[in-house]
Amino acid sequence: MLDKRMKFIQVSFVVMDVLLTVATFRLALVLRNLIKGDTTSFSTEYWIMLAAVAVLWPISIMLFNVYGLGSNSRKKEKLSLTAILPKLIVAVCFAFLVCTTSLYLAKTQVISRAFLMVFFVTNLGVLLMANFVYKMSLRKLLKRTSFYRRIIVAGSPDKVKKLVKYLNKNNELFIDIIGTVHLNGYEDLSSKPKLGEFEDLPELIIKHSADDVVVTIPYEHLKEIEPYIHRCEAMGITIHLVMDVYDMKIAKTGVSSIGVIPTLTWASVSLDPWQIVAKRLIDILGGLIGLILTGVLSIFIVPAILLDSPGGVLFRQVRVGKNGRNFYIYKFRTMCNNAEALKKKLMDKNEMDDMMFKMKDDPRVTRVGKFLRKTSLDELPQFWNVLTGDMSLVGTRPPTLDEVEKYDLHHWRRLSVKPGISGMWQVSGRNEITDFEDVVKLDVQYIDSWSIWLDFSIIFKTIHAIVKRSGR
Known part of the structure; x- marks a missing residue:
């Protein structure tokens, strides 16, 4: 909060x-x-x-x-x-x-x-x-860090104007106001750009990678905006309301404040700063150790990749991170050069539903690639993503751009935390999971029950799975 x-x-x-x-x-x-x-x-x-x-x-x-x-x-x-x-x-x-x-x-x-x-x-x-x-x-x-919050201020023009004025004067709150959203028919009165209307709020959150929505509105309009509040909740977006209460099904409700302004806040993700800092410190330490390990093993992995098939050593792809922020993920290349083009021809053999692609004995995977995947060595370069803050050691699976385009609102909630190298799905027998909704359930389970100790538990289970060479 x-x-x-x-x-x-x-x-x-x-x-x-x-x-x-x-x-x-x-x-x-x-x-x-x-x-x-x-x-x-x-x-x-x-x-x-x-x-x-x-x-x-x-x-x-x-x-x-x-x-x-x-x-x-x-x-x-x-x-x-x-x-x-x-x-x-x-x-x-x-x-x-x-x-x-x-x-x-x-x-x-x-x-x-x-x-x-x-x-x-x-x-x-x-x-x-x-x-x-x-x-x-x-x-x-x-x-430069995720500590800074990107927010959208929503409500009636007069209240939005006062709130934006207060937030602009109190820069120690470490927030970035992206813009404002108003009720239909109202003109913008604040110093920030008007992004759209309330019915556009979910799309605007996705478009601008917002972290929080602050709602300030007269009592008589509360019922009118309730559906949009629930849609934000389903996406895992933190909501701050300057007045009144809603019966949230997922998020935890709490009384908090933005500076001196009291709000009712629903957060479906733990926002305790001390735990967030502890998680980040663990990520930095793990990222440094992982990169040292990557450097040592690269002495053997890099020549093997180059001798096995033509192409580069690293595979780089745009993935979707926390609240829709795009980033480049890095892996050791395990497929042939034209893997993305061949994927379209293999879609009829997809073992998952239409939301993800997974195929046993994928013909695009090289001989060395099969070994790297079986031992999870292909994911070693992702420690760089962890060190730069795009990913965490433990989180949700980072989806591709085409996967996110197919998301319903409740799928968006799995993006309310940083993606991880490992997570609940990876340690729960992912080879046996073919329904994307089951993947979402595991990700939501991680989000709802997150703690530092859960992260350690998943890390230890991941190491155990790699040693046993299971779950690939």
Whole structure:
């Protein structure tokens, strides 16, 4: 949810400040020794003070509501530098005052006064500089990741205008407003382009690869737009409603907010920022390990492919990723060069329904390709897709463009998460599954029950299946 993403940013600022404070504490002792020309050691008293600082600084930051996490955070959520820096200075000064007062009352003579002054100046300077750099670079960094949310604002013109104005002023929400959608017959009053009418909403979501829809509308029109809300729900799109409640069949309903605006939100995908970050870190680590493994095995795989049949080593194809974003997927080539042209002649032998193509003993597969597929070695280059963020280690199967063109709305829901190298379908005996609706059910089951532990379970099952050479 958008408010959870905001909370994640706020907490990350606090964590950054605490880590930098601990680092400058140690640095201050080094600088003090250089200034004084002696070698004061990091004794037990300094360790005790460091522990106190690590606790006192975040408390002070919370107390003065520096990043909108205090008791009055609903009124002071802005993360602009003009709002942060004055409160940060006050918070650091207060924490330092409490710290020095405690040392005075304890009558300790071990902690150097010169050290305290160096620590205060260094800490304040580093925190101010870090916040400036972090705030300036955060928007650019996050815009390159899936953390940034692409949203469509829908509703009546007057309410849409007010909401768009608020969202434009609060850029710390890290959202990108694609455009607006209105009730029939209303003209656009906002600064964003009008994309269409409510009945066009599902098509507009697909066309613009939207992540969220924010609906703000008068009470009397709620029943009128309810069918479109349910269609968005069926697609797995997160919906934020500024008022009233709908009886959703799939999505989890929760009260949240976009900045200070309260909304009722239905999300059929887990949006907990901490779990998303953990999943991404696991993907990065797995991607790096996978690419190292790919590099080693390429010494044997590349010559085998080249000697077996004419053509390149890698197969590149456009696939459809999260919420309709297109990307190039990479695999080791396992088919002959004219595989796509031959596919049209083989459609009558398709073992799946019309939504996917799968054929046992596919004549397009080369001799080396059969071995690579049997051992899943053909998928090793996809670790690059994982590292770049287009895919995850675990997710749903990445469909082709022609498959997505045949989708009904409820099929679109399987695209509400990143596609994965492995997933529920791959570890559930995919050779025995010939009905596309069963594939969708497995993907939806993964989405509804997703957790980090489920990902680990699928990874271990995938490794076991590869070792046994099953499921291909």
